[in-house]
Amino acid sequence: MRQQVAHKDYAVAIRTVISKMFIARGDGHIGGAFSIADVMAVLFNKYLREEPKDWFVLSKGHAGPAYYACLYLEHKIPKEAITTLNANGTILPSHPDRNLTPGVQCSTGSLGQGISQAVGIAYANKMKNTNAYIYCIVGDGELNEGETYEALEFASNKKLSNLIVFIDSNKKQVDGLIDDVSCKYHYQSLFEGLDLAVHIISGNDVDEIDATISEILTGKKDRCHIVVLDTVKGKGIPLFEKANNCHHVTFNETELKELAVYVEKNEGVVKDVLGIAK
């Protein structure tokens, strides 16, 4: 296993690489990519193993750039690709495609379908008696898709203790607040009602995320775990944190400048992470 870096640095490196992709492209799903940078940092920096082969499924596939940033930091994709996000002929399409991008394990983007793949993978691994874990990130807006509950019912029925599902509760989806677009979610009772283990934590706090995963991995293996991440959409750059809508942004001059400032400030951290994650 490679040496770890500080989770906080890894998260900053993820946001910096995403910013580079968006500057080159001129637009992107920034809000939901930045809100999950901290959980992605903990997973890629510490938990995802090659042997036994763990699985990572980004069910909210529009946050693909966050996934690509991790794969770049893990030396799976080349530097030249970073400036080609969603361009013709790129290996980095807007949403993850396992046939195009080295290291991507599941193609996602149609909301509800990533979590459905994740439960299937977890069930197959359970039947084969592997020690692999399946980590899946689902959006809170994605929970508006009925398919997510069908998948979780299956996870409950099959007691998929090798599956950890993170809900990115950033409180906003594409066209407004979750509470307005659909309904207010009472996560504890909602998921306990499905007989799943529920953890509600600060989703932009790397230490709390790390402690929660560690507790799950060392605890009783009798059911699937749901970790609700209380996050901020656009977390990391105040301009986007405060925006009413930063789901998908075509960046104006001020926003591009803000991204460039972030990149300039944190380029050194990316180099440090790349150096250690060799």
Ligand SMILES: Cc1ncc(C[n+]2csc(CCOP(=O)(O)OP(=O)(O)O)c2C)c(N)n1
């Ligand atoms: C089946 C399906 N319906 C609609 C969309 C369009 N869409 C893309 S992102 C999104 C909102 C998702 O909200 P959320 O899961 O909260 O994303 P986040 O705020 O975390 O980025 C929608 C409706 C889609 N990708 N797939």
